[in-house]
Amino acid sequence: MSRPASDPISELIKGRGIGIDIADSALSDSVQQGIERVEQLLRESVRSDFDFATRTSLHLMEAGGKRFRPLFTLLAAQFGDPHADEVIKSAAVVEMIHLATLYHDDVMDEATMRRGATSANARWDNSIAILAGDFLFAQASALIADLGAEAVRDMARTFELLVTGQMRETVGVGPDEDAVEVYLQVIYEKTGSLIATAGRFGAWFSGADEATIESLDRIGRLIGIGFQISDDIIDIASPADESGKTPGTDLREGVSTLPMLYALADPDTDPRLRDLLSRPLSEDAEVYEALDLLRASNGLERTRATLDEYAGDARKELASLPDTPAREALSTLVDYVVARTR
Numbered sequence: 573m574s575r576p577a578s579d580p581i582s583e584l585i586k587g588r589g590i591g592i593d594i595a596d597s598a599l600s601d602s603v604q605q606g607i608e609r610v611e612q613l614l615r616e617s618v619r620s621d622f623d624f625a626t627r628t629s630l631h632l633m634e635a636g637g638k639r640f641r642p643l644f645t646l647l648a649a650q651f652g653d654p655h656a657d658e659v660i661k662s663a664a665v666v667e668m669i670h671l672a673t674l675y676h677d678d679v680m681d682e683a684t685m686r687r688g689a690t691s692a693n694a695r696w697d698n699s700i701a702i703l704a705g706d707f708l709f710a711q712a713s714a715l716i717a718d719l720g721a722e723a724v725r726d727m728a729r730t731f732e733l734l735v736t737g738q739m740r741e742t743v744g745v746g747p748d749e750d751a752v753e754v755y756l757q758v759i760y761e762k763t764g765s766l767i768a769t770a771g772r773f774g775a776w777f778s779g780a781d782e783a784t785i786e787s788l789d790r791i792g793r794l795i796g797i798g799f800q801i802s803d804d805i806i807d808i809a810s811p812a813d814e815s816g817k818t819p820g821t822d823l824r825e826g827v828s829t830l831p832m833l834y835a836l837a838d839p840d841t842d843p844r845l846r847d848l849l850s851r852p853l854s855e856d857a858e859v860y861e862a863l864d865l866l867r868a869s870n871g872l873e874r875t876r877a878t879l880d881e882y883a884g885d886a887r888k889e890l891a892s893l894p895d896t897p898a899r900e901a902l903s904t905l906v907d908y909v910v911a912r913t914r
């Protein structure tokens with residue numbers, strides 16, 4: 573049964589920045605209820621006798637965010653019992669781990685804003701931001717313990733990937749390494765790994781079978797990587813007013829994204845573009861020039877083709893799942909990752 577685009581879950585998700593509609597009303601109600609339980613658990617989990625610890629870790633939690641990972645867990649849980657307590661716990665855990673990494677990431681990036689709010693390092697200082705991330709990690713660990721030793725080991729592995737992804741990015745590409753391969757490995761580790769865990773945990777703790785758990789793990793990885801690639805495209809291809817972001821941010825920060833790496837790998841690329849991509853750009857005129865050259869380069873085209881490949885693989889994976897409203901919603905999510913770049 574379909575319902576208008578203004579149903580509560582669509583509004584909630586849209587309000588948080590993910591433009592998918594859940595057409596089926598029973599699924600929409602189930603996910604909505606799940607999200608409410610997750611929100612409650614998130615807030616309960618950071619309650620401490622030491623008020624300052626609660627306040628600092630609530631800072632980013634309350635700043636908003638798309639809650640994309642818990643949503644994915646709840647959709648993955650539709651292939652079993654989506655209302656199981658363990659499903660709600662695992663959805664809260666993935667969001668808390670994600671939040672913990674953001675506190676640390678903002679220290680490393682010296683960021684001033686996060687989720688439309690002042691970042692914790694800017695609001696307090698680096699030490700407090702790092703400790704708030706650690707506090708969230710401690711509380712998340714307590715919740716994971718309730719899910720059993722296998723879940724603890726599983727999340728430890730994911731945590732390791734988040735850290736190695738961040739390290740790999742910080743160290744940069746070695747002389748014998750392929751820049752595109754390193755880039756894809758980094759986005760898998762930094763983003764794909766936790767979204768894969770979100771899907772795996774949702775299916776696992778709903779009681780779904782092994783094949784379904786593995787499938788949702790792969791779909792999460794593909795969507796996570798695809799989402800990062802679509803971000804790279806938006807930073808180059810979108811007019812400022814449409815994406816809500818300022819194009820060229822990666823060029824200003826000297827971050828090498830996939831369209832840039834592909835352009836650099838093409839022997840026919842304009843030498844002027846090579847020069848502009850060799851350093852962070854501070855002049856507006858240089859940023860606009862680099863954006864124009866990138867838009868005309870085959871780097872952008874190849875990146876779109878790579879995104880289409882990941883989306884195609886995700887769709888193939890989805891086809892192996894039973895044809896249910898949850899599969900339909902996941903398919904809409906894959907379409908959204910591609911459509912946001914058009």
Ligand code: FPP
Pocket residue numbers: 672673674676677681705709734735738762763
């Ligand atoms: C955002 O990256 C950061 C991540 C996706 C993960 C970062 C991982 C760590 C900091 C590992 C260490 C974490 C802990 C808790 C020990 P970005 O800077 O590319 O994206 P942004 O634009 O959202 O900042």
Ligand code: MG
Pocket residue numbers: 677678681683
């Ligand atoms: Mg960052």
